[in-house]
Amino acid sequence: MAKLNINGKVRDVKVEPDTPLLWVIREQVGLTGTKYGCGIAMCGACSVHINGEVRRSCSVPVSTVKPGDRIVTIEGLSPTSSHPVQKAWLAMDVPQCGYCQSGQIMAAVALLAKKPHPSDADIDEAMTNICRCGTYQRIRAAVHLAAGEKGEIIGTDIRGEVKA
């Protein structure tokens, strides 16, 4: 039995103590925006916030989470999808398949909370989640946009006809 504060709601869950927080969130609580990607904290698809820190929930045994810990998942970021990071992601058309994006967004939100105006080097260091579709360039641009800077997709040159 564990008591968890998820997205501001306290829930009792009946589960073995070594169950990863990820699977408690997905299977007992029923919030599926947090994804399973690797189970070994390598890919970041399972990223959530615990007391404001980004954590890879696949590798957090539920027994290590205290009742007073505040867990926030992608569903708890904003009731209306209007968090600045979500809006920036929309503006930059970041997602392709979208599967990793919950984790990417949670990582970006945590970064911006610490560094409201991150440099490219800060983004390199903080945004280590894997995206197989390769949306990294737009993620970088969207983080800058969410920071209130001009987010620019680098040099897409769409020309007219080429003589061939």
Add this chain to the structure above:
Amino acid sequence: MSTKSVEHTRMPANASRRRFLVGSAAIAGGGLAIGLQLPFGIETAHAQATPYSVLSDGEVNAWVVIRPDETVIIRIARSEMGQGTLTGLAQLVTEELECDWKKVATEMPTPAQNLARKRAWGEMGTGGSRGIRTSEDYVRRGAAAARMMLLQAAAHDWNVPVGELTVSDGVIRHAASGRSTTYGKVAQAASKVTPPELKSIKLKDPRTWKVAGKPLRRLDTEEKLNGSLVYAVDLKLRNMKCAAVRQCPVFGGKLVSYDESKIARMPGKPKAVRVDDHTVAVVADTWWRAKKALEALPVVWDEGAGASQSSATIAAHLDEGLAAANVFQYRVEGDALKAIDGAAKQVEAVYSTPFLAHATMEPMNCTVRITADRAEAWAPTQNAEAALAALAETSGLPLDKCDVYKHTLGGGFGRRGSADYVRQAARIAKQFPGVPVKMIWSREEDMSQDFYRPISKCRLRAGLDEKGNLVGFHLRVSGQSINAFNNSPLAKDGRDERQMQGYYKAAGDAQFGYTFPNLLMEYAMRNTHVPVGPWRGVNTNQNAVYAECFMDEVAKAAGRDPLEFRRAYMQNHPKHLAVLDAVAEKAQWGKPLPAGVYRGIAQFMGYGSYVAAVAEVSVSGYGTANDPASGGRAADRGELKVHRLVLGTNCGHAVNPQQIAAQIEGSVAYGLSAALFGEITIDKGRPVEQNFHNYRIMRLAEMPKIESVIVPTYDFWGGVGEPTICVAAPAVMNAIFAATGKPVRSLPLKNVDLRGA
């Protein structure tokens, strides 16, 4: 999606509007019950707990539903796995329909619905970069027919000639009388109008497009930003159980036995089941408990003959193919061997590329429920019709008692064209009648039970005359065949032309872009016990590495600039050349770079599109004080940094340039991840790499700046999702060659020592 998706289908087109959830369907690849022979499948729609089989009411025709509130629901048959086909197809429909883009939503028919209507939606399979290029014609005609029917309905209502009407953004006007109406008002009447003869419809000239051809944002983004999109792996059904599976770790091995008593007391009421002759599953109340119990389950395998195989034995097998007599001579033009032997100078090299895993972010999974008279699957599939065939075959129920509901795929890349995981889930669910069973592969299972990009090696030789002109070119690929693995007649007697993708003589698909005076291209089919399949870009990836890196070696031997050397042999291939020139111009080929930065260039063709790339890299030490030429310390050399890539494509028509740019960016990440880190090695018959800790994927910090140059010529339909991958690696490898002076001949680069002498 559960109940939420049901709400969505009743919502007007606003907020999360654009996705109307219906079941989805797919087409056939496996060909079993349906007898179709399509390589791939489809995808989409979200799974709902309740009836999936209802498409929206009020259709004008198969492609278009218009509601009284002016919402336009466009039916999409192809799978959406991130590649943007859903948005592109909706743009094409909107263009011909002349409706309001802001009011567009989409829904996906299921494969059973498609079959029931004699495949009204055509091919559902989604692979080979065909999503748009092989359906654009009938999709646009369907949309144009709907427009004509809507106009006809208004003309009839007003009793005026239809030729006097105009339409824009779903508003029909009659200028002479000043009257106007809307699609929503005439849709019902339009559905009763006799449809026009499709072949007689004149489609718009793409140069006049207003919605298609524009860099519009995707329709399916919002639900990917807040956790509300239900991927197949997220499905929740009442009374559902979850399954974890393990297949024999050695390919070709068999399941002998397992001891269920050892897990009987574990949480979740785990039950072990035999799935097929090489697979065991544990079914429990949650997946985590099923997985834990599976890990605790003692299993005895018969590993079989494959267990003696390793990367070393496979390499030796390929080496034998490089030297063998009597191999498939694919292209024989002139006498290349004689020309090379008699040339003033010979250049020779052997290249190699490894097995690669797809590693979709969402692992393989499928949910199946089988009752006495109904079988349903909720699947992330590129090939819904193949999934349907697999479900029917496995359940033993006729096709019309089965259906497949597609979910948005968490990545496909070719892996999800196979129905293996659907069949597996069905075999498990069949043992729990009436109970929905969600089967999920662990990442380790996903990585070690893939259909890998085939391994190959390539020996190349070229002859140069005294002036440095190429007089003969010989290339032999030795490697595994995808067609042979699939028992395709196309691989008969080792004559598998598909393994020569990108070297084709014929124009239009994957034509080799050079004309050489004497040419010999050969393929030595050397199969292994490792399962292989299409991996985004398929054979263009390794074949581009071989041809394009070797071209740089030959250019260097000829004392020529790599771009100029290529151009000399491309005069008969103006489209290839135009894209090469476009990227060279954009990257300012020939202009000085900062110290220590070097360029590489490559061009190729695949999936009907012409592509080229210029890479800028630095390799620490080279071009600076530590350069081997200056006697610097080797220890300080050899670290690769890829700074920038300029990629160009001529895909004929550019339906959404922004999405094309996204695919180009993504293809670089996919291609460079492989080039830098990707390899599946084999030990004792099984893959060594099991998860992302030893199958490394490029991360954001490693992503170079990507600049996309899209140069459509508006005279053909080429693919987008795959073509540009193949030039990313050779451009980078050639830039490394420029930096270090040593050609890179094997991938991944993590195994290559770049420190120099």
